[in-house]
Amino acid sequence: MSEGRPPTIKTVAARAGVGRTTVSRVLNGSELVSADARERVLRAIKELNYVPNSVARGLVTSRTEAVALVIPESESRLGSEPFFAALIRGVSGALTETRTQLQLVLVRDQLERDQLTTSIVTRRVDGVLLVSVRAQERVAAMLEEMGLPTVLAGRRGEDERLSYVTSDNIGGATAAVEHLVRGGRERVATITGDLDMDVGRSRLAGWRRAHELAGREADESLVEPGDFSEEGGRRAMRSLLERAPELDAVFAASDLMAVGALAELRAHGRRVPEDVAVVGFEDSVLARHTNPPLSTVRQPVEEVGRTMARILLDEIAEGGARRQQVTLPTELVVRESS
């Protein structure tokens, strides 16, 4: 096995006794090849162990068969790690069906964020998947302007113009709070996520909506801003307990904040769920292992990833005109904290 250098399409053509073009046609599944020629080509390919050079192909077609998955550092940290992993799983699953490559881009700091556009142009990817964007996300705006096919995980706001896939945050939050109300809770507080993000705002909107549906007035003094982190959850719980000691339930906009809240409640001697019921959001691995096990809202993260990838492939194939916006259903998971 003395491979000088890898075989090219010419090597194959020579071996099969045909021209370059015919080999190319076989490779790309064209009909205009005689059965005889096709068979000879296929045999030569197998004998030579030929694999087409995707770089050369990319040069002429100006398509790389690759998409970038862009994830802000903050998203890959925090308890959202399982989110991140599941999303990748979904994306990757949908992508491998079409042989599209997945490039991972983690954006650490502001500097990298600024270079991102150049970086994406250099990469020459066919499209971009962008995770969890803030309201004023410059990267998204730039991609939109460049006309590069783009699908967001989550949306920047309610008037999002780009394609996106998100889970039903309003519905999930509503269901969580309704569940608390139905369980006889009178004073349901909420610890919100970052209100600069649609997930944060939507989950808060769900809390409000549930009150409305129950014919109650939402008491805004029961709303405490958090930041999706465990420590943020602790802090928020602390100030809620000071301000509204009579509360008997908390809806936290993330499991991690719920974990922080649980710790703080314990520190204050409140029993869960007897004195205070707690519900989180996300259904991360954590939720099953807290004490007591955490009721939460499950999001179909892997499905979100899969859907994003499918939509992106669509956009790439069709020249990107039609935008698709999908909201996937969430599901309340009741455990012992409520």
Next chain:
Amino acid sequence: MSEGRPPTIKTVAARAGVGRTTVSRVLNGSELVSADARERVLRAIKELNYVPNSVARGLVTSRTEAVALVIPESESRLGSEPFFAALIRGVSGALTETRTQLQLVLVRDQLERDQLTTSIVTRRVDGVLLVSVRAQERVAAMLEEMGLPTVLAGRRGEDERLSYVTSDNIGGATAAVEHLVRGGRERVATITGDLDMDVGRSRLAGWRRAHELAGREADESLVEPGDFSEEGGRRAMRSLLERAPELDAVFAASDLMAVGALAELRAHGRRVPEDVAVVGFEDSVLARHTNPPLSTVRQPVEEVGRTMARILLDEIAEGGARRQQVTLPTELVVRESS
């Protein structure tokens, strides 16, 4: 701003009033360019918003400035998700410094595993990072044979020939068990990981070694095989309790198995740590949130990723002769379960 099509090196050359080659030289930092020409080229680049086409460059240099990170599906599942996320963070961090792209390849099933070689050849990456390999990993063997620069996370066995980065599994396990012995535990059992993997074997070796160092005979009936999963941990704990009800400590080769063990111990009315002490391995997010919080061995996962990337870049740059094998230190984290 009516961009017909993106500017090429020729556009830049024309605008700067120089030849293609000179632009190329400026781009690649060659010294053989007059200050004057260099400045004109840089200005033209800025004015035209020119970004070199990495595909075309890749075609002639036959380097893509991209590496693949290959992760078996089983590794991205289970409680190892944070592991996976942290590893990616490390890899990505070290890579962005050199503008190298990261391609993520998740291997779901056997079929995909078989196609992996072709897939890697098609991708034309400059090197491969391969996660957590089993003893008989065909992919690793194939990469070795192809001579493609490769770095493993973990090793196939003690006689690994490829470059790898691993954490000190033997040392960590030894420390964990010594800690239990020093705490006065007499009968320290262990739930092993998959013994087909070096991590599994090494952590078991550490358990043996600690006994040896303490001048005790390791009682092999206290060894129960697990599979790194929570359910596996439960099952193993159950049969240990049946077989050796007098045990007073358990070292589980992963946090997730430790969690399973905790649940099973509780079900059997054993108190932790009073009746039985438990130590895990990994220090995943989970460990801080179990009841009681889990003592465990922390691995520097992000650092493993960073180191892998650095070694791979080295191998790529230097034509791959020298192999590097690095073992990073682990650290015992004592919480309340021991």
Next chain:
DNA sequence: CCTCGCGTTGGGAACGTTCCCACCCGGTGA
């Protein structure tokens, strides 16, 4: 027997770079 058409085929050009080499030009030493 010639022409037409259609299924099949292959060569040339192009994609945007880098690398090799030849060239130019001013200065230096004989």
Next chain:
DNA sequence: TCACCGGGTGGGAACGTTCCCAACGCGAGG
């Protein structure tokens, strides 16, 4: 004055594909 040198420069070729188009062979129809 002439050969020589070396920094600076640019054009041609090559990388391995795909696409365009011209050409081929062969049977059918006039």
